[in-house]
Amino acid sequence: MAKEKKLVEEITSMDVDFAQWYTDVVKKAELTDYTSVKGCMVIKPAGYAIWENIQKELDRRFKETGVENVYLPMLIPESLLQKEKDHVEGFAPEVAWVTYGGLEPLQERMCIRPTSETLFCDFYSKEIQSYRDLPKVYNQWCSVMRWEKTTRPFLRSREFLWQEGHTAHATAEEAEARTQQMLNVYADFCEEVLAMPVIRGRKTDKEKFAGAEATYTIEALMHDGKALQSGTSHNFGDGFAKAFGIQYTAKDNTLQYVHQTSWGMTTRLIGAIIMVHGDNSGLVLPPRIAPTQVMVIPIAQHKEGVLDKAYELKSALLDAGFKVKVDDSDKSPGWKFSEQEMKGIPVRIEIGPKDIEANQAVIVRRDTREKIVVALPELAEKVGEVLTTMQSDMLERARKHRDSHTYDATTYEEFVKTINEKPGFVRAMWCGDQACEDKIKEDTTATSRCMPFKQDHIADTCVCCGKPAKALVYWGKAY
Amino acid sequence: MAKEKKLVEEITSMDVDFAQWYTDVVKKAELTDYTSVKGCMVIKPAGYAIWENIQKELDRRFKETGVENVYLPMLIPESLLQKEKDHVEGFAPEVAWVTYGGLEPLQERMCIRPTSETLFCDFYSKEIQSYRDLPKVYNQWCSVMRWEKTTRPFLRSREFLWQEGHTAHATAEEAEARTQQMLNVYADFCEEVLAMPVIRGRKTDKEKFAGAEATYTIEALMHDGKALQSGTSHNFGDGFAKAFGIQYTAKDNTLQYVHQTSWGMTTRLIGAIIMVHGDNSGLVLPPRIAPTQVMVIPIAQHKEGVLDKAYELKSALLDAGFKVKVDDSDKSPGWKFSEQEMKGIPVRIEIGPKDIEANQAVIVRRDTREKIVVALPELAEKVGEVLTTMQSDMLERARKHRDSHTYDATTYEEFVKTINEKPGFVRAMWCGDQACEDKIKEDTTATSRCMPFKQDHIADTCVCCGKPAKALVYWGKAY
Numbered sequence: 001m002a003k004e005k006k007l008v009e010e011i012t013s014m015d016v017d018f019a020q021w022y023t024d025v026v027k028k029a030e031l032t033d034y035t036s037v038k039g040c041m042v043i044k045p046a047g048y049a050i051w052e053n054i055q056k057e058l059d060r061r062f063k064e065t066g067v068e069n070v071y072l073p074m075l076i077p078e079s080l081l082q083k084e085k086d087h088v089e090g091f092a093p094e095v096a097w098v099t100y101g102g103l104e105p106l107q108e109r110m111c112i113r114p115t116s117e118t119l120f121c122d123f124y125s126k127e128i129q130s131y132r133d134l135p136k137v138y139n140q141w142c143s144v145m146r147w148e149k150t151t152r153p154f155l156r157s158r159e160f161l162w163q164e165g166h167t168a169h170a171t172a173e174e175a176e177a178r179t180q181q182m183l184n185v186y187a188d189f190c191e192e193v194l195a196m197p198v199i200r201g202r203k204t205d206k207e208k209f210a211g212a213e214a215t216y217t218i219e220a221l222m223h224d225g226k227a228l229q230s231g232t233s234h235n236f237g238d239g240f241a242k243a244f245g246i247q248y249t250a251k252d253n254t255l256q257y258v259h260q261t262s263w264g265m266t267t268r269l270i271g272a273i274i275m276v277h278g279d280n281s282g283l284v285l286p287p288r289i290a291p292t293q294v295m296v297i298p299i300a301q302h303k304e305g306v307l308d309k310a311y312e313l314k315s316a317l318l319d320a321g322f323k324v325k326v327d328d329s330d331k332s333p334g335w336k337f338s339e340q341e342m343k344g345i346p347v348r349i350e351i352g353p354k355d356i357e358a359n360q361a362v363i364v365r366r367d368t369r370e371k372i373v374v375a376l377p378e379l380a381e382k383v384g385e386v387l388t389t390m391q392s393d394m395l396e397r398a399r400k401h402r403d404s405h406t407y408d409a410t411t412y413e414e415f416v417k418t419i420n421e422k423p424g425f426v427r428a429m430w431c432g433d434q435a436c437e438d439k440i441k442e443d444t445t446a447t448s449r450c451m452p453f454k455q456d457h458i459a460d461t462c463v464c465c466g467k468p469a470k471a472l473v474y475w476g477k478a479y
Numbered sequence: 480m481a482k483e484k485k486l487v488e489e490i491t492s493m494d495v496d497f498a499q500w501y502t503d504v505v506k507k508a509e510l511t512d513y514t515s516v517k518g519c520m521v522i523k524p525a526g527y528a529i530w531e532n533i534q535k536e537l538d539r540r541f542k543e544t545g546v547e548n549v550y551l552p553m554l555i556p557e558s559l560l561q562k563e564k565d566h567v568e569g570f571a572p573e574v575a576w577v578t579y580g581g582l583e584p585l586q587e588r589m590c591i592r593p594t595s596e597t598l599f600c601d602f603y604s605k606e607i608q609s610y611r612d613l614p615k616v617y618n619q620w621c622s623v624m625r626w627e628k629t630t631r632p633f634l635r636s637r638e639f640l641w642q643e644g645h646t647a648h649a650t651a652e653e654a655e656a657r658t659q660q661m662l663n664v665y666a667d668f669c670e671e672v673l674a675m676p677v678i679r680g681r682k683t684d685k686e687k688f689a690g691a692e693a694t695y696t697i698e699a700l701m702h703d704g705k706a707l708q709s710g711t712s713h714n715f716g717d718g719f720a721k722a723f724g725i726q727y728t729a730k731d732n733t734l735q736y737v738h739q740t741s742w743g744m745t746t747r748l749i750g751a752i753i754m755v756h757g758d759n760s761g762l763v764l765p766p767r768i769a770p771t772q773v774m775v776i777p778i779a780q781h782k783e784g785v786l787d788k789a790y791e792l793k794s795a796l797l798d799a800g801f802k803v804k805v806d807d808s809d810k811s812p813g814w815k816f817s818e819q820e821m822k823g824i825p826v827r828i829e830i831g832p833k834d835i836e837a838n839q840a841v842i843v844r845r846d847t848r849e850k851i852v853v854a855l856p857e858l859a860e861k862v863g864e865v866l867t868t869m870q871s872d873m874l875e876r877a878r879k880h881r882d883s884h885t886y887d888a889t890t891y892e893e894f895v896k897t898i899n900e901k902p903g904f905v906r907a908m909w910c911g912d913q914a915c916e917d918k919i920k921e922d923t924t925a926t927s928r929c930m931p932f933k934q935d936h937i938a939d940t941c942v943c944c945g946k947p948a949k950a951l952v953y954w955g956k957a958y
Binding site for chain 1 (some may be wrong): 510514515516519520521522523524527528530531543547548549550551552554555556557574576578579580581582588589591598601602606607617621623625626629637638640775856873
């Protein structure tokens with residue numbers, strides 16, 4: 001058994017060193033690999049298949065709200081990037097610049113898109129003339145590049161994959177409604193598919209997107225008590241429209257500026273899945289996002305009839321609509337169990353000669369390790385039940401973890417002590433002044449995560465300066 | 480009617496100026512738009528939806544052969560690009576170079592991938608140790624960049640979307656089998672889904688991919704008689720493996736080099752669809768690739784019950800599994816017909832008060848303009864029949880066009896005369912000497928498209944030099 005345990009033993013315990021645990025899981029679950037390109041990663045089949053499932057689910061939800069997909073260039077001429085002042089200040093320091101095309105220096109250098117507001121604005125300024133051309137509700141799936149100094153797989157890398165939606169509307173109200181609609185699409189997706197509860201709220205001015213009037217965010221709590229911004233949706237008002245001259249002729253024949261939004265989710269979500277659900281045996285994938293939901297593991301597979309029965313179960317479960325594989329490699333069952341657990345496959349089915357004789361199999365849940373002996377005729381039905389239960393249990397467990405790691409503070413002393421000693425969110429009132437955010441960050445490294453849509457009034461005064469409070473804020477140390 | 484015909488009148492006739500016709504269709508069917516980024520295009524919703532369907536169909540076919548998707552970085556360090564001599568010579572003159580990351584000059588410049596052989600080799604050199612790690616059959620969907628001087632939407636642009644498969648195998652035989660297998664996947668896809676017949680064959684050494692031992696290709700004939708290379712599959716032998724040190728320990732404990740392949744298809748296919756099937760009214764999409772298969776167009780829609788009936792038909796056809804829209808805009812029916820034709824939607828259904836009274840509708844096929852009056856209870860069944868027939872008719876029509884524009888030549892005089900005067904393929908024997916390819920290109924601008932798998936022996940001697948013939952070659956002027 002020593003050799004069989006090797007896979008698991010090689011992972012650092014999450015209680016000893018969470019960052020190292022994360023790195024170990026990413027590697028051992030074969031999600032990514034390092035490359036010769038500093039700060040960039042290879043996303044391996046097991047990792048990319050999760051991204052494909054995220055894409056499929058999100059894309060379907062987008063299209064149900066009328067989104068259409070497009071593709072814009074990956075390069076942005078410098079003059080275009082500079083058209084909106086706040087935006088260029090936010091992004092220019094961290095872009096990669098192309099200065100040569102073939103053997104010739106470029107007349108104007110171009111950056112690899114860090115995000116595509118400027119390109120969409122340039123596009124919309126040509127496409128939109130009349131109110132009949134509105135709204136435009138476009139999205140693209142692509143990769144973007146930001147020249148980060150320190151990187152970690154999925155969480156922060158120089159290149160990452162994402163979707164970026166960019167919309168243009170006739171009125172401010174319509175833009176605001178779309179901004180919130182997409183945030184809710186994100187939040188519902190996280191909760192229903194990733195089993196990851198999120199706080200929906202608005203960013204403070206300090207934390208909002210470069211060039212936005214308002215940024216909405218969903219914030220999730222990782223197992224180590226740190227926050228992860230998991231998706232954002234921005235309302236630009238008519239700021240970009242004015243900078244890029246995006247105007248339309250309204251029904252009353254007046255010339256109006258459009259109102260715009262953008263919203264994005266990234267491969268960072270895979271990092272969130274790992275850090276919300278993983279354990280000391282590796283990854284734990286929610287059934288609805290798992291590329292393989294069931295691994296059938298034959299016991300004593302050299303014995304007559306065992307492998308055949310394993311294939312028969314696979315085939316029956318495939319027919320029932322599950323994503324199933326058989327591990328028929330020449331490894332030992334114990335080794336296969338460890339691998340299946342490391343890779344986070346939600347359910348394994350053990351089937352050996354004794355099971356076959358008794359016309360049964362053993363279902364083992366990845367999250368609780370609960371073993372369920374089931375008669376073969378009921379296997380598919382039971383697997384369905386187990387996957388459904390596991391999905392909702394995972395959400396419930398994550399919600400409990402989040403709620404039990406969320407604290408209220410009404411004095412600054414209490415606030416600092418809590419945020420430094422208890423991993424998690426701290427809820428506290430804020431006056432609306434950036435100086436308090438700056439002080440809190442300097443004193444504790446924590447940042448304002450969001451002003452939740454669901455506002456409670458837990459005190460009358462700002463936790464930091466004591467002036468009258470304007471909003472409840474979730475504070476936390478964040479990835 | 481004058482206004483209603485405007486859309487169509489604005490297209491140049493394909494018989495007058497095919498290149499202008501192509502540009503007009505791309506614009507009027509709203510497939511792409513120009514951008515501020517020279518040589519790059521915006522792919523608009525109508526164009527991108529075709530690409531999504533191509534992706535879905537190809538990806539499914541790939542996965543059925545065991546392909547797994549991954550994602551590698553978009554940047555290649557110069558030293559990595561230079562590792563394989565032929566490859567760097569082929570690509571270095573046409574790549575875009577990143578020289579700055581943020582405000583800092585890079586220590587080593589990196590190019591935006593023109594193709595990713597070098598990155599996959601770097602990855603495989605770490606991933607592959609033992610015969611147990613083989614084969615690797617990976618693919619990625621991404622964009623690549625080649626700094627072309629003259630560009631045209633879909634056919635040649637600086638950035639384009641594609642898939643690139645990269646595989647590593649234990650033996651030369653297995654690599655060769657995979658190379659041909661993927662070419663056949665491509666060819667079957669083109670014929671079954673795009674209704675586009677292709678010639679399957681091998682490229683001459685002059686025309687093969689930089690660094691490949693053998694390149695296989697599928698060649699299609701456009702309506703104007705020019706050839707379009709529509710997909711390629713390369714066998715690299717162990718050339719890259721030796722340059723990058725990709726070795727594995729075989730079962731007999733010896734150290735061996737892997738054998739590799741790569742294969743790709745691009746957004747160029749959308750250009751092929753336009754130029755194989757389009758007509759003077761615009762685009763004609765094969766039903767199996769059309770994002771919208773049926774457009775329901777109400778006649779006299781202001782009359783009571785007409786719009787309701789149109790929505791009812793849409794809903795019934797959606798339930799039957801078709802991709803359907805209703806054009807309920809305030810344009811005239813004639814204008815709507817022109818738009819539906821321009822966009823290549825395979826079938827339109829006209830439904831007006833008289834039809835409703837007679838409990839019927841009119842189906843109009845986009846390709847033949849055949850009108851079919853059908854009783855409403857049989858509508859879904861009939862639409863299915865029409866789409867199926869149209870799909871196979873389109874393939875047959877394209878095949879007839881191709882075959883009737885394919886000529887044999889046995890003397891050089893005949894060859895030159897045919898290729899200059901008759902648009903299409905010319906089949907002629909070749910000695911195997913590149914000098915003859917060079918002379919033919921210089922004399923006629925035609926190139927060797929491929930040595931077809933199906934070899935006929937139409938003469939004993941090379942059509943150019945008169946030496947003994949080695950192979951039948953398809954020659955043509957090409958995009």
